Amino acid sequence: MQKPLTGLVCALALLCTVPMPATADAPAQIPLIDSAWEANGHASFITREAFPNGILQVTSPSEEGFVALKNQSFSSGTIEFDIKPVGEEMPGIRFRQQDGDTADMLYIRxxxxxxxxxxxxxxxxxxxxxxxxxxxxQDQAAAPFRENEWNHLRLVISGQRMDVYVNRQTEPSLRVTHLEGAAGSGTIAFEGPAYYANLTLAPGVTDGLDPQAPTDPAAGDARYLVHWQASEAVSMPSADRLGLADRPGSGAHWSPVTPDYAGLINLSRYYAPTPRQAPPQVIWLRTTLHADRDQVRHVALGWLREIWVFADGKPVFAGKNRYNVKGGRKAPDGRLSLENDGFDLPLHRGANSVVVAIDANTPDMRGRYGWGFIMRMDRADGITQQ
Structure with missing residues (x-):
């Protein structure tokens, strides 16, 4: 990623390949012209009266590609632009993008x-x-957004937070309190069938938005099961059945998994997508719970897509949360949430082995979307996780 160009003065803004530098009083106007963007056949650039900086028309569906701004790095600040969607698609903007595989994104249904x-x-x-x-x-919301018309969006991004304002409303339609992307800075990109115009960047202009996320609700809360070791991905023997005997053998390599915010075991950070034609894959995870007495704890469980849980060699839960399968979505609407389901976990005094197998397989979706789980016990009295 090249460093941003600063101090550049251009007499003919529409002919520049990099934007004018922004100040607190004058955000940078970004030219929407071919030489300033990496389009790769996914867009066209239009010159039209009343749009002095041009119009970007993204023509390909979101899943087929994006159009990225060249020679620009953005971290925190304000992004504003106008968007006119084409049909009922899902256009959006990426920011802090690195190499196309890492970014934060806002999109519109x-x-x-x-x-x-x-x-x-x-x-x-x-x-x-x-x-x-x-x-x-939790990071979605209603908004006064109009289809087939021009709309104005303003994104205020500060550290780990973002507020999104639609059509010049005084209150944000969406507040994101914990940005989850892996990069602190990167370029800007657009995707999805839509017209884009009047793009400006104001680095550092955050309207006083606190850059720090709220306190992690799982930090110091022993009810969350957050200490796991994970195997390498292995081929799944069957799409409908899996047993403890299928886990990796004694020579397998196990690595610690660091939990995300709110106790999420986010396997998407560790395992790249699999090709659609590849056989289903499963990840095995293991942990040990030490109990000071025999007891049974109820565990709230959120996950994507198929999961199996074993306690001391015995199955205690198996479930599917599959978005694209009729009747296969767990509340809320197939998303990962502690509302998805739960199970009773029997524990005896001493060390208890807990093993999880989880697969990302959903027809037509494997490897492209989320993968992971959260577990939270109802109480943690007398229980410690190794």
Whole structure:
């Protein structure tokens, strides 16, 4: 990633390949011309009266590609632009993008119901090429967004937080309190069928938005099971059955997994997507719970997509949360949440082995979206996790 160019003065802004530098009083106007963007056949650039900096028309669906700004690095500040969607698609903007496989993203589920639909706007991180739209149900909201018309969006990004304002509303439609992307800075990119115009960047202009995320709810809370070791990905023997005998053998390599915010065991950070034609893969994880007495704890479980749980060699739970399968979505709407389901975990005095197997397999979706789980016990009295 090249460093941003500063101090550049250009007499003919529409002919520049890099934007004018921004100040607190004058955000940088970004030229929407071919020489300033990496389009790769996914866009066209239009010159039209009343749009002095041009119009960018992204023509390909979101899953087929994006159009990235050249020679620019953005971390925190304000991004503003106008967008006119084409049809009921899902256009959006990426920021802090690195190499196309890592970014933070805001996208719009365009529909006439946007003002009432709780998933009109959604924030998602992109990790290792996976778009984690199904992992963070808390980061979506309704918005006064109009289909087939020009709309104005303003993103205020400060450290780990983001506020999104739609059509010059005084209050944000969406507040994101914990950005999950893996990069602290990167370029800007657009995707999805839409027209974009009047793009400006104001680095460092954050309206006083606190850059720190709220305290991690799982930090210091022993109810969350966050200490795991994970295996390498292995081929799954069957799409419908799996037993403890299928786990990796004694010579397998196990690595510690660092939990994400709120106790999420986010396997998307560790495992790249698999090709669609590849056989299903499963990850095995293991931990040990020490109990000071015999007891049974109820565990709330959120996961994507199929999961099996074993306690001291015995199965205690198996479930599917598969978005694209009729009747296969767990509440809330197939997203990962502690509302998904739960199970009773029997513990005896002493050391208890807990083993999890989890697969990302959903028809037509394997390897492209979220993968992981959260476990939280109802109480942790007399229990420690190794």
């Amino acid at each position: 365009v529909s006439p119901d946007c003002p009432a639909s709780q998933d009109c706007l959604q924030y998602v991180p992109i990790l290792k090429g996976r778009v984690l739209w199904d992992v963070y149900p």
